[in-house]
Amino acid sequence: NAGVTQTPKFQVLKTGQSMTLQCAQDMNHNSMYWYRQDPGMGLRLIYYSASEGTTDKGEVPNGYNVSRLNKREFSLRLESAAPSQTSVYFCASSDRLAGGPNTGELFFGEGSRLTVL
Amino acid sequence: GDSVTQMEGPVTLSEEAFLTINCTYTATGYPSLFWYVQYPGEGLQLLLKATKADDKGSNKGFEATYRKETTSFHLEKGSVQVSDSAVYFCALSPGAWAQKLVFGQGTRLTINP
Numbered sequence: 001n002a003g004v005t006q007t008p009k010f011q012v013l014k015t016g017q018s019m020t021l022q023c024a025q026d027m028n029h030n031s032m033y034w035y036r037q038d039p040g041m042g043l044r045l046i047y048y049s050a051s052e053g054t055t056d057k058g059e060v061p062n063g064y065n066v067s068r069l070n071k072r073e074f075s076l077r078l079e080s081a082a083p084s085q086t087s088v089y090f091c092a093s094s095d096r097l098a099g100g101p102n103t104g105e106l107f108f109g110e111g112s113r114l115t116v117l
Numbered sequence: 118g119d120s121v122t123q124m125e126g127p128v129t130l131s132e133e134a135f136l137t138i139n140c141t142y143t144a145t146g147y148p149s150l151f152w153y154v155q156y157p158g159e160g161l162q163l164l165l166k167a168t169k170a171d172d173k174g175s176n177k178g179f180e181a182t183y184r185k186e187t188t189s190f191h192l193e194k195g196s197v198q199v200s201d202s203a204v205y206f207c208a209l210s211p212g213a214w215a216q217k218l219v220f221g222q223g224t225r226l227t228i229n230p
Contacts, residue, residue, distance in 0.1 A: 004160070033217075035220075040222055041222055042121075042206060042220040042221050042222040042223050043206070043218075043220040044220075045218075048217060058217065090160055090161070092160075092161075105163045105166070106153075106161070106163070106218060107162075108161045108162065109160050110159055110160050111160055
């Protein structure tokens, strides 16, 4: 049972380059999220998708774009990478939130470590 | 806005010691509260949760009680093991219908044999 799968796991970019982080979940969850994790700052929400066809900004959306390709997949794009985007990125998904009580349980991928030089 | 504050880390204990990791929160309304754990090289996973005041969440020997009067959700374990070494995150969900978790900064715990 794969759960949430992220690719790539590691990436090094030069300032100004672009890239896309891919995320897929096989649990038939409605909602998906992208977080970044920085030392001493916990996890901060970049974007989320409450359900297929919708996306919304989180706490730190600047410099990122997202696409909810279908129910399974949610990608995060950096159009012009900056050193401040060096971080570990986590994709997560959750169940039955749109129109129903929040279970609060997020299922996370293993993370993607991005370094921007 | 809503926020979560955890005790500063890192925390280092000997095996079988008692553990407390403090967590306090600021929120409007009636949030649900969570502890997540991140083992080395892995993503976060839910450890326990409490959805209303005075609820106690428990799992794997860990416990936390939702204290509305002190806006706290401290994590405790009576006897820690080396395998408990991880980073622990306190988090809140702003309301029953909200979908986004707000995380604390995390506390790195190391247990020495």
